[in-house]
Amino acid sequence: MTKTQADITHLDFEFKKTYTTQVEVLVGVGAIKELPKAIARLKPDKIFIVCDTNIAELYLEDVKKLLSDSYEVYGVTHDPKESNKKLETVAEISTEFFAHGGSTQSVICTLGGGVTANMVGLFASIAYRGVHLINIPTTLMSQVDSAADVKHSVNSERIKNAIGSYKAPDIVIIDPNFLKSLNPRGLRAGIGEAVKHGLSQDMEFVNYLLKADYSDPEVLKHIAATTISLKIDHWKHSPGMWNDTKLVRRLTHLGHVTGKIFEMIHLDYLTHGEAISHGMVIETYASHLLGHIDMESVEKMRSVLQQLELLYPLDETYTVDTIMDRTYGESDPPLFALLTELGNPHVLSTEIPAEVYREAVSWYLSSRG
Numbered sequence: 384m385t386k387t388q389a390d391i392t393h394l395d396f397e398f399k400k401t402y403t404t405q406v407e408v409l410v411g412v413g414a415i416k417e418l419p420k421a422i423a424r425l426k427p428d429k430i431f432i433v434c435d436t437n438i439a440e441l442y443l444e445d446v447k448k449l450l451s452d453s454y455e456v457y458g459v460t461h462d463p464k465e466s467n468k469k470l471e472t473v474a475e476i477s478t479e480f481f482a483h484g485g486s487t488q489s490v491i492c493t494l495g496g497g498v499t500a501n502m503v504g505l506f507a508s509i510a511y512r513g514v515h516l517i518n519i520p521t522t523l524m525s526q527v528d529s530a531a532d533v534k535h536s537v538n539s540e541r542i543k544n545a546i547g548s549y550k551a552p553d554i555v556i557i558d559p560n561f562l563k564s565l566n567p568r569g570l571r572a573g574i575g576e577a578v579k580h581g582l583s584q585d586m587e588f589v590n591y592l593l594k595a596d597y598s599d600p601e602v603l604k605h606i607a608a609t610t611i612s613l614k615i616d617h618w619k620h621s622p623g624m625w626n627d628t629k630l631v632r633r634l635t636h637l638g639h640v641t642g643k644i645f646e647m648i649h650l651d652y653l654t655h656g657e658a659i660s661h662g663m664v665i666e667t668y669a670s671h672l673l674g675h676i677d678m679e680s681v682e683k684m685r686s687v688l689q690q691l692e693l694l695y696p697l698d699e700t701y702t703v704d705t706i707m708d709r710t711y712g713e714s715d716p717p718l719f720a721l722l723t724e725l726g727n728p729h730v731l732s733t734e735i736p737a738e739v740y741r742e743a744v745s746w747y748l749s750s751r752g
């Protein structure tokens with residue numbers, strides 16, 4: 384039998400997402416009281432408030448009460464912690480949503496930290512290919528960063544944030560009153576993302592953070608509003624960034640290659656803010672070894688992060704070999720965002736040769752005291 388060439392018809396089409404979402408971010412002490420007014424414009428048939436079991440005990444009933452006179456409101460809970468930021472937990476949230484008749488007109492509210500925001504944001508982006516989303520962050524980390532953001536992801540077995548999507552929330556309500564129940568380490572964790580923006584965009588803000596009174600809700604409001612403003616400003620100056628995030632590392636990724644690996648090496652040991660703070664020092668030292676930044680800046684950064692109590696002691700699981708294996712052992716070579724000067728947002732998006740990164744990690748682990 385002779386082989387004949389298959390008769391193949393070639394067709395193509397272009398897919399372009401063109402819609403824009405205007406995100407309303409309300410920041411203020413007592414801002415949660417604005418929730419009923421803010422949610423009304425979304426005309427929900429049902430409201431699902433998703434939180435972890437710790438937040439359910441603390442705040443779920445109070446937030447439900449704000450809405451239950453006017454709407455059908457369901458609370459959905461999940462187990463807390465980074466180790467539960469996985470597809471299985473998203474599937475459990477999905478089961479609850481559909482069991483209670485969640486529809487395309489339902490609104491999903493996240494109430495909690497970045498773990499809740501990431502998982503529920505991912506679910507809201509895929510439920511009916513996108514339902515309305517409101518973020519009500521209750522950690523400083525989520526108030527300064529994950530709540531006013533569009534990235535949502537969960538972890539695979541080995542890789543942090545490996546499975547994700549983009550979706551803008553419709554409304555974000557940031558109320559520092561929620562932070563009163565956070566323990567000091569939990570509160571400090573949020574400063575990690577705030578100081579990242581300071582170190583790369585605004586050294587005045589770094590000085591403010593070093594002197595701030597973290598027990599004052601108005602100070603916490605200022606920190607959240609300033610950090611989000613710096614992030615929005617960075618986005619405005621990065622046109623097309625959502626199309627090329629796989630290729631270009633922005634300043635929001637400072638310390639994040641190493642930080643994310645540090646979180647995965649020992650799940651639930653470091654807070655996200657602590658992990659990226661270790662990462663910022665290591666990666667900035669690597670930048671120094673590559674001749675991009677002076678040593679004085681590396682030391683200044685380390686001193687700032689130490690003063691903010693963000694360099695939480697690493698345990699024995701953090702060895703040079705483990706870190707190297709995790710960083711360079713995957714299929715994609717890591718792309719870093721490297722600082723060239725403190726306060727300068729023009730970071731370098733580049734690979735680091737493995738031997739240079741090894742030297743930076745060895746220096747850091749041997750000098751961490």
Ligand SMILES: NC(=O)c1ccc[n+]([C@@H]2O[C@H](COP(=O)([O-])OP(=O)(O)OC[C@H]3O[C@@H](n4cnc5c(N)ncnc54)[C@H](O)[C@@H]3O)[C@@H](O)[C@H]2O)c1
Nearest residue numbers: 437463496497498521522524528529532534561564565655
């Ligand atoms: N752009 C983004 O999407 C983005 C940005 C930054 C961080 N993240 C992700 O966020 C996660 C870290 O978030 P996180 O630091 O908020 O941690 P988290 O969500 O794990 O919360 C930390 C702990 O604090 C508890 N908690 C939350 N609010 C509380 C409150 N008001 N009072 C008492 N306890 C409270 C939680 O129950 C949990 O046990 C990481 O997975 C990180 O990757 C995402």
